[in-house]
Amino acid sequence: MARAEFQTLPGTRDLLEPESGRVRALVERFAIEAERAGFGLIVPPMFEDVGVFVRIGEASDIVSKELYDFEDKGGRDIALRPEFTASVCRAFAETRPLIPWKTWYSGPSFRYDKPQKGRYRQFEQVGAEVIGSDDPDLDTELIALAWRFFQRLGLTDVVLLLNTLGDFAERPVYLEALSAYLAANADRLSDQARITMAVNPLRVLDSKRPQDAEVVADAPLMVDYLSDDAAAAFDRVRQGLRALGVPFEEAPRLVRGLDYYTRTTFEFVAAGLDAAQTAIGGGGRYDGLVEALGGPPEPGVGFALGVDRTLLACDEQGVFEPVDRPVDVWVVATTAGTEGLQLVEELRSAGIAADRSYDGRSMKAQMKAANRSQAPIAVIVGEDELAAGTVSVRTLRGEGRQAPVERSQVVARVEEMVRSSPS
RNA sequence: GUGGCCGUAGCUCAGUCCGGUUAGAGCACCUGGUUGUGGUCCAGGAUGUCGGGGGUUCGAAUCCCCUCGGUCACCCCA
Structure with a gap:
């Protein structure tokens, strides 16, 4: 705690x-x-x-x-x-x-x-x-x-x-008038107001204490001076x-x-x-x-x-409320190599907001993280994709449609999806 | 600066008045639900020096004192 x-x-x-x-x-x-x-x-x-x-x-x-x-x-x-x-x-x-x-x-x-x-x-x-x-x-x-x-x-x-x-x-003319008035009515003011009066009479006008209200209400005003x-x-x-x-x-x-x-x-x-x-x-x-x-x-x-x-x-x-700004893509990689690392960086270099999981987590754990991130798209690379030279691109909102995409076409495909459905 | 209230797991809180075995709940988190896929569901799991220090007591999250922090009011202001 x-x-x-x-x-x-x-x-x-x-x-x-x-x-x-x-x-x-x-x-x-x-x-x-x-x-x-x-x-x-x-x-x-x-x-x-x-x-x-x-x-x-x-x-x-x-x-x-x-x-x-x-x-x-x-x-x-x-x-x-x-x-x-x-x-x-x-x-x-x-x-x-x-x-x-x-x-x-x-x-x-x-x-x-x-x-x-x-x-x-x-x-x-x-x-x-x-x-x-x-x-x-x-x-x-x-x-x-x-x-x-x-x-x-x-x-x-x-x-x-x-x-x-x-x-x-x-102002001195006014302050003199104000001070004189306050001094004459000091017995009806709060203790705090009397202290304020000595330091800066103007600020007595600002008192929100009910006790001072009556005196303040009748005080001379600057507008008249x-x-x-x-x-x-x-x-x-x-x-x-x-x-x-x-x-x-x-x-x-x-x-x-x-x-x-x-x-x-x-x-x-x-x-x-x-x-x-x-x-x-x-x-x-x-x-x-x-x-x-x-x-x-x-x-x-x-x-x-x-x-x-x-x-x-x-x-x-209830206006101007805080908003989450999720990334565009979550990269899910279960391969032993640097595929995940390269994919996120490639996407980021292309101007696409991308993030991923670390520490070699399971596919299930990575998908959970992807979901939690609120990213609309997941780009998935496992051993199958690696062997085929593809990645799987999956939508994460709604039911989740997944399709293979040539590895070389990933950025183009994601850009297209991001543009067509602005989040 | 003055006064009231509060301080228990990451979060929200129960337990404190009427001290007593291993301090609880919900949410969140982690793992698993047959071998690569999230959001629902099910099962399991980890987590606290009960803000800190001192005191009273056989024994204190529970009582007392101090301290730190928060919060609200006053003052004032953004």
Whole structure:
């Protein structure tokens, strides 16, 4: 049981077929959508100088308690990325690609928090970012990209929550109003909310505790403090989404986990999932982040989707299910020579997916393996075939029809069968 | 980080409350069912230091403590 000498570390796991293939398929779908929209792939390192991530917000839980960090042998302070956005901004500042720079990514991110369903210390994300333009149409296109992706997967119960956090310029005014309000009502807030209030008053709005609901409901909202520019940009995004037919819900209290967000913020929520992991993706604008990382003052916008949670949502809806991809042919060889070895390799070289049994198993055992593999065809070589210079080709679905084929014609015959009945 | 629940064959689980002979079931796996052919059926077979360590006891999978892991909730988020 749990007797293996080594086990995966907490919050990590091995993904095996068919689940692993499903993850790969999902990433491929995302890649198609992203590249169709003009995004190029970036593969940044999985770990960075801890400073890269600290800049995304020291007051955020992601940095203050969930950073998976350590010191390397060179005495450097390192952290495994908790998300891609900071790395993308760092990469932009470092390599200075042409703007607007549109890039997409996939891969693991790491957060040192307590694992539970849909929440792992190593989790898979896909996402896209654009750096170098503050055109709100980009916000809209990014949202549309994610939305289209969900649609293609067959997810229909995803809800898009939309908000704006305004610009850094006007935020202090709002924060002051919010803080004053919260302080005045502190006695009605939960203990947790009072702690949060001191660190980051904005996040109190995000409290899901019933005790805080009343105070939160009457709190001043950012939308009432927007600059004309920020308000116009938000209008433009809403207008764009309506024009594209992407449904959204305005969520004036939506505050996301990172401190760097400005203007548009959004979150994708899967209605069917348990409260703990309903957020299957999110993003927004981060117009000061590149500069905070030592780059030029270029604006940015992007989103990330949680692959594991998206898959949970798919399970919930019974869409995008894992599929077995059996080989085309199973080679059954009972001869003492290298006939089996040569046959599989010949088939593989011809582009046909082929596998076989090993360890000199009996014909019966090999046929069982062939059946179990779900391959539609078995190519059989025994002493009789060897003497006759043939192989027996047998269908494995249905009743099983078998016919001899000249050894030299095997690949041609199998190709023909595979093509005529695509599995 | 805080709290609840859980940890027995590859998998799903019974047995744990009321300690007691060789720890069980189903599925999966392996072999065979007359000498070269799978999917159904029949017969047989292998597998567990009962998560790990310590303690109580004549005796512990069963009780106690610690520890590791999982899971769920909170927090927060993907």
